[in-house]
Amino acid sequence: MGLLSILRKLKSAPDQEVRILLLGLDNAGKTTLLKQLASEDISHITPTQGFNIKSVQSQGFKLNVWDIGGQRKIRPYWRNYFENTDVLIYVIDSADRKRFEETGQELAELLDEEKLSGVPVLIFANKQDLLTAAPASEIAEGLNLHTIRDRVWQIQSCSALTSEGVQDGMNWVCKNVNAKKK
């Protein structure tokens, strides 16, 4: 065995880079979730114009998380970020029942996008810390998630504020990174 190949073996394999897209309506909690993942302060958050990006190391992966603003005016720009996405995370404000229909429509449109076809999707039923939050099961039913057949999917209840449930969701993401159906 040559010296070079020994050196090569010693050098540990670099983390696999994963591109994660964080989408959802405005005020769903995407930026809070992103900051929580990066262990940053979440008390001074402002509405996102454009996008934020952060890299997080997790379970041998380098997760590059793209948090895109959810305001209606900038939703047409979402498609500029679809290319090469490994996992889609869709965030829902579980306490904002008035907008369940709107958020369901946006999700359905995303699942129809050709560039996102077969991409695993994790739905975070966020804001479970609020008393008025709908349980994940109710949201799954309302959004007809059981009809999704062209990809792996999961719904996870969480609170980005207290971080409860967030790690469980991310574990699912890491397990299913390579489950993209061609």
Add this chain to the structure above:
Amino acid sequence: MLISMWRYLYRHFFRFWVKWIFRMVTRKCELQRICEGFVGGERTHKIENALTLSKNQVLQNATSVNRSEVEECVEDIMKEKNIKPKKDRRFKICMKACLLQISGYKQLYLDVENVRKRPYDSNNQHHEELLMKLWRLLMPNEKLKARITKQWSDIGFQGDDPKTDFRGMGLLGLVNLVYFSENYTNEAHRILSHSNHPTLGYSYAIVGINLTEMAYSLLKSDALKVHFYNSVPSSPTMEHFHQFYCYLFIEFDKFWFEEEPESIMYFNQYREKFHEKIKRLLLDYRVVLTLKI
């Protein structure tokens, strides 16, 4: 490593001897030398450092004295340092002004933090009135058709109810927006119409709330100190914070259109660039960031 070792040695050992030698040579204490040798924000800043580093309890406590106790505190310092009012007439006036600025800045941060911590509450009549006032100031010729309406996006809120857009900035975001629209109505209208630009446009209210965050974090990190020490001869107040916010808004709008970003999607990158620019300006001891209208 070497630098931090030197700093440690200087603070705990050399500083004392350097001061002692100066005192012997000039027959004046450090505070007197600063009062004579410097002016403006630099002087207040140096006085603040000297007081903070002092081992004397009276001097240390002077940085967080109440407004009403400033006079008494200066007397105590003069007694402690054996400064005769007759020999150094200017010292008392200078110290008083510095202490008002130093303690005023700390109080201003507490006041601003108090407003920020209050979340926007749509059940609070005062909050709702402020929101309606913002609409009337920005859109004097158009009536709101309902409390919850898509019209809110005309002044740059995200959805049909602004209440969720204030987030971590709480009431402070709204109070800043209203102050700007009320006191600089023409500028606010001009910027609002800029923000509707077909390619370079941005969401007016949301950008305003992001600029509140910028002003707040500059205040919190003490980056605004020298600016206030230079521009406010006594204790800075909420009014001065609002004025700085208005400066930021007008300058940001100029900056955005000069930079011509590809689209609103690059907002955060340009926001950071603008933030860095302001932080650089604030490093200058002579800095005064006021509106040029």
